[in-house]
Amino acid sequence: MFLNYELQIGNSKSTMNPARGSLLGIEHLEAAEILRLLKFARRMNPDKPRPLLRGKRVFLLFYEASTRTRSSFETAAKVMGAHTVLIQSFGSSIEKGESLLDTGYTVRAVGADIIVIRHPNAGAPYVMAQHLDVPVINAGDGLHEHPSQALLDAYTILRNKKTFKGLQIAIVGDIFHSRVARSACHLLSKFGVKIILCGPPELVPEIAATLAPGVRVTRHIEDALRGTDVVMLLRVQTERLAGLKIDLAEYIARYQMNPARLKMAKKDAMVMHPGPIIRGLELTSEVADGAQARILEEVRNGVPTRMAILARAMGKMR
Amino acid sequence: MTTPDKNRTSVRKTSLLIKGGHVVDPAARIDAPMDVLLKDGRVVEVAAPNKTKGGADEKFDARGLIVAPGFIDLHVHLREPGQTHKETIATGTAAAAAGGFTSVCTMPNTIPVVDSVEWVEWLRQPERGAVVNVFAIAAATRSSKGVTLTDFRALQTAGAIAVTDDGKPILDDSVMREALVLGGELNFPVVQHAEDTRMTENCSMHAGARSFRLGLRGMSAAAEASIVERDVQLAMHIPNARLHVAHLSTADALKSVRRGKRAKARVTFEVTPHHFTLTDEDMRDYDSNFKMNPPLRSVSDREAILAALADGTVDAIATDHAPHAAHEKEMEFERAAFGITGLETALALAITRLHREKRIPLARIVELFTAGPARCYDLRGRGSLVRGSVADVAVFDPKKKWTFDAAKSLSKSRNTPFDGWQLTGKVVATVVGGKIVYAG
Numbered sequence: 001m002f003l004n005y006e007l008q009i010g011n012s013k014s015t016m017n018p019a020r021g022s023l024l025g026i027e028h029l030e031a032a033e034i035l036r037l038l039k040f041a042r043r044m045n046p047d048k049p050r051p052l053l054r055g056k057r058v059f060l061l062f063y064e065a066s067t068r069t070r071s072s073f074e075t076a077a078k079v080m081g082a083h084t085v086l087i088q089s090f091g092s093s094i095e096k097g098e099s100l101l102d103t104g105y106t107v108r109a110v111g112a113d114i115i116v117i118r119h120p121n122a123g124a125p126y127v128m129a130q131h132l133d134v135p136v137i138n139a140g141d142g143l144h145e146h147p148s149q150a151l152l153d154a155y156t157i158l159r160n161k162k163t164f165k166g167l168q169i170a171i172v173g174d175i176f177h178s179r180v181a182r183s184a185c186h187l188l189s190k191f192g193v194k195i196i197l198c199g200p201p202e203l204v205p206e207i208a209a210t211l212a213p214g215v216r217v218t219r220h221i222e223d224a225l226r227g228t229d230v231v232m233l234l235r236v237q238t239e240r241l242a243g244l245k246i247d248l249a250e251y252i253a254r255y256q257m258n259p260a261r262l263k264m265a266k267k268d269a270m271v272m273h274p275g276p277i278i279r280g281l282e283l284t285s286e287v288a289d290g291a292q293a294r295i296l297e298e299v300r301n302g303v304p305t306r307m308a309i310l311a312r313a314m315g316k317m318r
Numbered sequence: 319m320t321t322p323d324k325n326r327t328s329v330r331k332t333s334l335l336i337k338g339g340h341v342v343d344p345a346a347r348i349d350a351p352m353d354v355l356l357k358d359g360r361v362v363e364v365a366a367p368n369k370t371k372g373g374a375d376e377k378f379d380a381r382g383l384i385v386a387p388g389f390i391d392l393h394v395h396l397r398e399p400g401q402t403h404k405e406t407i408a409t410g411t412a413a414a415a416a417g418g419f420t421s422v423c424t425m426p427n428t429i430p431v432v433d434s435v436e437w438v439e440w441l442r443q444p445e446r447g448a449v450v451n452v453f454a455i456a457a458a459t460r461s462s463k464g465v466t467l468t469d470f471r472a473l474q475t476a477g478a479i480a481v482t483d484d485g486k487p488i489l490d491d492s493v494m495r496e497a498l499v500l501g502g503e504l505n506f507p508v509v510q511h512a513e514d515t516r517m518t519e520n521c522s523m524h525a526g527a528r529s530f531r532l533g534l535r536g537m538s539a540a541a542e543a544s545i546v547e548r549d550v551q552l553a554m555h556i557p558n559a560r561l562h563v564a565h566l567s568t569a570d571a572l573k574s575v576r577r578g579k580r581a582k583a584r585v586t587f588e589v590t591p592h593h594f595t596l597t598d599e600d601m602r603d604y605d606s607n608f609k610m611n612p613p614l615r616s617v618s619d620r621e622a623i624l625a626a627l628a629d630g631t632v633d634a635i636a637t638d639h640a641p642h643a644a645h646e647k648e649m650e651f652e653r654a655a656f657g658i659t660g661l662e663t664a665l666a667l668a669i670t671r672l673h674r675e676k677r678i679p680l681a682r683i684v685e686l687f688t689a690g691p692a693r694c695y696d697l698r699g700r701g702s703l704v705r706g707s708v709a710d711v712a713v714f715d716p717k718k719k720w721t722f723d724a725a726k727s728l729s730k731s732r733n734t735p736f737d738g739w740q741l742t743g744k745v746v747a748t749v750v751g752g753k754i755v756y757a758g
Binding site: 205 | 534
């Protein structure tokens with residue numbers, strides 16, 4: 001193994017295909033593979049140790065802040081008997097200017113069997129996967145994708161709605177800056193779910209409708225909610241706006257989810273949010289804590305879903 | 319104005335007869351089997367096969383090959399002074415020779431910026447080891463900061479053939495106006511990198527469906543078109559102003575240029591092989607060898623450029639050869655350097671995409687590499703094989719199929735999206751000042 005690594009550095013110009021078991025995005029994942037993952041996740045119980053990854057080393061490379069994703073990957077890995085090593089940009093050589101690939105080669109040399117990476121730049125996990133011989137799991141890359149979130153959301157939807165058939169979802173908020181929205185659109189579109197993206201033009205450009213089949217854009221919250229089974233709310237990512245001016249008061253007036261608006265959706269509509277939620281902005285506390293909210297259930301489902309993702313990475317999803 | 323070959327010591331007192339080839343010289347309206355005799359660094363005879371009168375010390379058998387004036391690239395980055403880990407004048411011009419280019423115009427965005435007479439002269443010293451003619455394009459403003467114009471007159475006298483702040487635009491309206499006024503007085507082209515950088519902050523590819531899908535912030539076509547429109551308007555209203563639009567990439571900018579040309583403004587422009595070959599849909603897996611500025615545009619932009627190539631509107635094909643070391647490219651797409659190499663693939667891409675696929679006549683393609691660029695910057699004695707011209711010649715096989723292997727490139731860098739591409743049309747020999755500098 002070590003020899004392989006040496007060879008690779010000597011030939012670092014050449015790119016390879018991502019290692020089997022990598023999860024870089026939802027866009028190019030087949031529907032059957034998604035179902036396999038979701039099915040396996042249902043068999044995973046975070047309270048029962050399942051040592052499929054005994055002795056393996058899972059490196060968590062977090063170049064960006066995270067609460068849910070990081071703790072849930074870490075928990076999933078530990079339940080399965082793996083060692084985890086957390087590397088954050090703060091307090092590591094990344095701070096000293098080490099390049100992404102050099103950090104990758106380094107953790108591989110230390111003995112990483114799986115690399116889970118969260119990064120502020122779209123495509124960073126691709127760069128890693130093309131140069132390393134271990135599975136790379138995308139834990140969120142810039143504005144691009146957040147595949148494990150889409151999978152745990154699909155898992156949560158299926159637990160509540162039994163089937164994707166005939167479903168309609170409204171995704172309300174900052175679509176432009178949302179990797180969650182992009183991954184969710186790719187995933188749900190593969191199963192024929194009708195997807196309505198709702199928000200102001202700065203946050204929901206018309207071009208968003210080209211993301212996947214069955215996606216449309218609306219500016220009107222009533223239009224988005226009518227007949228909707230799933231309402232997914234997104235945070236306005238003020239840290240990524242980069243000069244974009246958003247009038248938050250106006251946003252709240254037009255798009256904030258409150259009990260009155262929620263009534264426009266189907267009676268049994270479920271409310272989802274990838275978190276972190278900002279009470280009083282994209283949703284009110286009544287909605288966040290209400291009976292229709294599934295926000296904490298999403299977080300809970302993150303662990304079995306990520307157990308399935310890690311098992312798949314090691315070829316143990318059987 | 320001095321011409322670079324005055325300084326060249328390589329003009330040999332010998333003669334070379336290029337025999338049996340098919341001469342394509344659009345400026346002289348020649349497209350026929352001809353022999354070409356070069357002597358003492360000049361073209362002395364272009365005659366029907368076996369009809370040249372003078373003798374030759376050396377003969378080159380060009381049977382089955384096209385013999386054209388040496389190619390001229392209006393836009394290269396040779397990275398000297400200051401960034402020799404990417405390229406040097408010696409390696410960059412070696413790559414140029416392999417691509418049939420006998421003259422290259424090097425951009426001033428080096429470290430330091432070429433904004434003084436001293437640096438223009440430095441670029442042309444024999445110590446640089448140039449294999450082909452190097453013409454300096456000097457900075458239009460001091461340190462290319464876009465504020466204070468450089469000394470155009472002195473730079474021109476020192477041998478600079480144009481001015482630009484390439485890599486960035488001259489954004490300020492009044493500075494651009496001043497540059498065009500002064501350039502007009504001196505008959506000196508002002509070259510614009512048209513990009514409204516206020517609209518492209520943190521952007522790494524063309525704004526469209528693909529950039530949205532990939533989660534990359536996009537540069538809108540309007541960021542280019544708005545600057546080109548402003549510049550064309552200025553050029554139309556300033557007497558004798560000469561505007562050259564570098565690497566034009568959008569249909570909207572093309573409309574402005576067409577309008578300027580119709581109004582008889584002195585507006586010229588170049589397009590690159592990558593912009594007429596690729597679109598934003600071609601980038602895969604965040605491969606930064608598809609990252610350059612201006613970015614690969616939409617299919618409709620490319621179609622507009624192809625139409626302008628076919629109908630004669632485009633003045634020149636230029637490569638925007640922009641070498642970068644591997645460690646500057648193999649990283650997060652958004653952080654990777656802009657630019658790709660292009661000298662060794664330009665002709666083959668033109669023949670493959672424009673001639674074979676789009677049926678653009680070979681003579682038109684040769685014009686875009688020779689007489690067209692020579693006119694843009696008044697490179698006298700170049701771009702044609704008419705008697706008395708500088709003995710710069712490109713000999714190529716328009717039918718030869720080959721595979722481009724970036725690892726074998728003569729450039730110091732390998733950042734090309736065309737690695738492994740099967741192409742048609744290959745340079746067989748390049749002659750500079752009567753001397754064969756490349757034989758493939």
